[in-house]
Amino acid sequence: AGGKVEQYVYTKEGSPVRLRMPANAGEYEIRYVQDQGKKVLASQNVSVTAVAASLSHAATARAGEPLLIEWQGPDYPRDFIAVARVGDKPGVYVQYVRTNEGSPTRLVMPLQTGSYEIRYVQDQGKKVLATSPIEVAAVEASLSVATIAKVGEALLVEWSGPDYARDYISIARVGDKDTAYLGYTRTSDGSPLRLPMPGEPGNYQIRYMAKGSPDTKLASADITLEPVEASVSGPIKAAPGAEILVNWSGPDYPRDYVAIGLKGDKRQLIYKRTSEGSPLRLRLPDRPGLYELRYVLKAGDTVVARQDLTVE
Secondary structure, X not given: OOOOOOOOOOHHHOOOOOOOXXXXXXXXXXXXXXXXXXXXXXXEEEEEOOOOOEEEOOOXXXXXXXXXXXXXXXXXXXXXXXXXXXXXXXOOOOEEEEHHHOOOEEEEOOXXXXXXXXXXXXXXXXXXXXXXXXXXXXXXXXXXXXXXXXXXXXXXXXXXXXXXXXXXXXXXXXXXXXXXXXXXXXXXXXXXEEEEOOOOOEEEEEEEEEOXXXXXXXXXXXXXXXXXXXXXXOOOEEOOOOEEEEEEEOOOOOOOEEEEEEOOOOOOOEEEXXXXXXXXXXXXXXXXEEEEEEEEEOHHHEEEEEEEEEEO
């Protein structure tokens, strides 16, 4: 009555019933087991034979490429085709796709170059039924951009690269980790594309990022962002709740705005978009105090011009 139980199914599911066979070939017994006392009431021998699988694909691929793979195999529930580093355990992989998607199927290659294996993996027991080596080669990308731009600008970026699904062009501070960004635009927008610049001056890096696990930098270009000129002009004193005219000048980027906020407080209490023109009519807060008129770039909600205003 002893022995390890490989698979089981409860009799309450009725007769006949389907019982999954072990993942490894060999001689086994099918048993009716009374749960009380785990008593074996009946048994029958069964020989489990090996199941075969095969893989067919190109010998080399580009990093990140969705590689076409033809396969044959049992296609049991949750079986999968995987790519893994040579020597990795059966349950360890970089990417996978379920066999229920059919053959041929597309499997995304790793973004890191090197020697890998394509595997047919039987989900039960994570048993590898077939393997095939593949070399993953580097993929190239390039960027062409101005070396100097204005903060908040929608910069024109020309790029070349694989344009894999969800790849993107990003901007980050020099020295930030590759996956960090302050803004991005998908490569699916085409080349050239527009990339919004941050609102703070300084040294930055524009990057071609391939989407993956993790995202990988394929190309970069340094850029310096300079301040923009802007101004706001209105009364220096007005009554609570009064409506005032505010003249402004500035880049008038999409969704820039002129705002009123308490001096020393970053929050904007009242605002209007610069797209409404200059001058703008703004109604003052009802509460007396020291306020500021501000020109604010939408990029990072960055204040680039201000004027004090007393409400009393």
